[in-house]
Amino acid sequence: MTSSITPRIVPAAPAGDQDFDSASYLRRIVREMRVCALATTDSQTGYPYLTSVNAAANRRGQVLFLTSLVAPHSRNMRKDPRLSIMCYVDESGESWAHGRPLTAGRVTLSGMAHVTDTPEDIEDFLSAHKKLSVAVKNGGFSIWKLSPQGVEMMGGPRLAPELRVEDLKISNLS
Template identity: 30%
Template sequence: MSDPAESAVKKKDPLLPVDDDARRLAKDLLRRARHGALATLDPADGMPLATRTALATDMDGAPVFLTSTLSTHTQALLADARCSLLVGEPGKGDPLAHPRLTISGRARRIAGPDAGGDPARERLKRRYLARHPKAELYVDFADFGFWRLEIQRASLNGGFGRAYGMAPADVLSDMGGLEALMDFEGGAVAHMNEDHADAVALYARAFCQAEAGPWRLAGLDPEGLDLVFGDRVERLWFDTPLTSPQEMRPRLVQLAKDARAALGIA
């Protein structure tokens, strides 16, 4: 007669070992997401509360969202910062066959000017508005504020039979030694969009197989670039991550050269 305890040990673990492909998929889902399902705990009765929220990411990939104090989920986060976020577009066919990522952690409120101001706010505001320009109408209203989700764990489902349990380091970009990029980014993005819009469009066509259009650079980070065109978001991943902030400018120049070569443009 089999030992139940031994059978339990032998039971197959449904989670696969996390590898580089899984990490890239998880990061890609997070970087591309324009919205997600945010789950909080209703302060009235503690019941789960799921709402849709528009998203952007900080430079390291942590989700950023903007909420009004009038919304129920803001009141929920003020009472209990624990939350989770689901991202991933279902696409055609069976929605369960498409990849999705759930991240869990605590939402950190970013102080606005009326509360002394958080140095990160302007960076998050810039990155958020690059994805959601219509939010310019209300982003500075007194009752609106930014939140950054500090990830504690993540769960990736890459489709049937492809489940992974992940740590924060699996879904975030390592910013160690690259903090200067945060100061560099705003000017670099504006410069590329104002003076090198043709290069940004080439990036989208050559490396993201995107159609021609007025693509804009929404953000940059040690592992790649975020490109936007209306509601479209594309992610350009570098072959290798940056090891110093000084590598960004030559990397952008080389990408433009490589894009022209790939498209057969002199």
């Protein structure tokens, strides 16, 4: 009997497992994430710029995230709205997998971002981040919404299914 070197938080589905619903798992990660890594293109140097941001999904399953108006990543997105985000959720619902992110389900979404100020998006973001309501309501921060163009999910070497952006769509939320 063999054991894995790295304990898995998310059990690996056997290769070819027809019962594993990767699209539902993708939507679950997006729905439950609270922090994500955000990669933008630095507006001054052209190099990648990576940071962490508070994030949540709105009721349609779209990714929302918060940035300071003066942060480099906000400046970068105003000049070039293309970005990638990577979100983690482990089986306990904790972002960043208790220090073991490579054993948790994670998804990378790439696309275009824009600032949103719709009451619904603000309410959805703040329902996940109640302690940030003062910062959001007093200004100095923006909530951004991602319009994904690409998606890749990973949850260990056996959970690397082919997914489409359509798998995130409203009608597919479960």
